[in-house]
Amino acid sequence: MQRKRSIVGIVVVMSCFLASNCLAGGGHGHTLPQKVGILLVAFGSSEASAQISFENIDKAVKAAYPNIPVRWAYTSDIIRAKLAKQGKQLDSPEVALAKMQNEKFTHVALQSLHTIGGAEYHDLRRTVTGFKAMGAFQKIVLGYPLLATQEDMQASVEAVLKTIPKERQPGEAVVLMAHGTHHPSNAFYPALMFQLQLRDPNIFVGTVEGYPEVGLIKEMLLKKKIKKAYLMPFMSVAGDHAKNDMAGDENDSWKSILSDAGIQCIPVMKGTAEYDSFVAIWVKHLEGPLAHFK
Numbered sequence: 001m002q003r004k005r006s007i008v009g010i011v012v013v014m015s016c017f018l019a020s021n022c023l024a025g026g027g028h029g030h031t032l033p034q035k036v037g038i039l040l041v042a043f044g045s046s047e048a049s050a051q052i053s054f055e056n057i058d059k060a061v062k063a064a065y066p067n068i069p070v071r072w073a074y075t076s077d078i079i080r081a082k083l084a085k086q087g088k089q090l091d092s093p094e095v096a097l098a099k100m101q102n103e104k105f106t107h108v109a110l111q112s113l114h115t116i117g118g119a120e121y122h123d124l125r126r127t128v129t130g131f132k133a134m135g136a137f138q139k140i141v142l143g144y145p146l147l148a149t150q151e152d153m154q155a156s157v158e159a160v161l162k163t164i165p166k167e168r169q170p171g172e173a174v175v176l177m178a179h180g181t182h183h184p185s186n187a188f189y190p191a192l193m194f195q196l197q198l199r200d201p202n203i204f205v206g207t208v209e210g211y212p213e214v215g216l217i218k219e220m221l222l223k224k225k226i227k228k229a230y231l232m233p234f235m236s237v238a239g240d241h242a243k244n245d246m247a248g249d250e251n252d253s254w255k256s257i258l259s260d261a262g263i264q265c266i267p268v269m270k271g272t273a274e275y276d277s278f279v280a281i282w283v284k285h286l287e288g289p290l291a292h293f294k
Contacts, residue, residue, distance in 0.1 A: 034138075036293055037069045037105040038286065041093050042113040042236060043120055044074030046082040050237035053273035057113060057236075060279045061286065068290075069105075071096055075120045093127050101136045109289035111143040113236055113273070113282060118183040121145050141289035146236075146272070146281055147188045157195050159277035160203065165230055165268060173202045173226045173263075175217060176234035177246045177254060180210025189234075202226065205234060206254070208245050214254050218261050228264040231255060236278075237271035 038061060042054060054072070061070055073096035074080050080090050091099065093110070100108055110128060114121050128142045147156060164174055178189050190212060193205035202224070206217040221229060231254060233242040246254045247267035255265040272278040 036107045039110045041073045044076045044079035045237045045239040047239040050239040053237040053271040106138040107293045108140045112145045114145040116185040116188045118181045118185045143285040173229040176205045178207045178234040180207025186210040232268045236273040238269045
């Protein structure tokens with residue numbers, strides 16, 4: 001699927017290159033005036049309730065950079081297809097960049113809104129490389145996802161601690177549900193749990209499709225004789241995974257698995273991008289790409 005997506009992206013990029021006159025002076029030897037743009041790229045969500053997360057990020061970015069136009073793209077083919085059936089058109093990163101090229105943007109700061117540098121992020125890197133190779137912009141730079149450096153890890157630990165429900169009592173757990181991946185970057189999740197537990201030993205980080213998985217988290221909770229846990233998505237949006245895999249009523253949801261083990265579960269249906277403390281990390285990452293344009 002990733003290879004197919006990359007091939008499609010390359011075809012789109014080459015088609016736009018051949019069809020447009022957006023290189024410097026349209027090939028007539030004239031340099032276009034500098035026009036800077038920001039492209040925010042998320043995995044995406046088809047859940048209406050998840051849009052509050054994207055609106056919060058959009059508002060924060062525009063407040064930080066009021067004079068720079070902001071565009072959006074979703075990396076998920078499935079999400080874009082679902083939205084299209086609802087009459088909502090969201091661009092892929094390749095199409096969004098082609099449009100920005102056509103609008104004569106010369107400098108583009110492309111900011112990943114992913115949590116880790118997994119497969120989706122690396123697809124973005126290949127897309128950026130393709131646009132660089134063809135000279136579509138004078139400069140195009142990709143910003144880091146939420147977790148990329150030790151500084152990010154420390155900032156995320158502080159953000160988690162700030163977002164824990166105030167009604168939580170001593171001895172009660174907080175279980176963060178991350179998406180998880182088979183990509184090596186999944187290692188950020190157990191690393192985050194290690195650093196969180198240095199501050200609060202009853203905070204746990206599990207994943208839906210990676211490591212640690214919910215069975216291990218359950219064993220850790222039972223070993224500590226914890227009887228109550230707050231379940232919180234460690235994803236930018238409280239979308240399908242949060243509603244079904246985390247807080248759903250099916251037997252294989254985290255709420256059901258932990259409840260069956262005697263642990264009372266309190267789901268908190270807010271994505272990380274609904275909290276300003278997390279959004280600030282993504283916004284800060286834009287400083288790097290934009291610094292290249294000065």
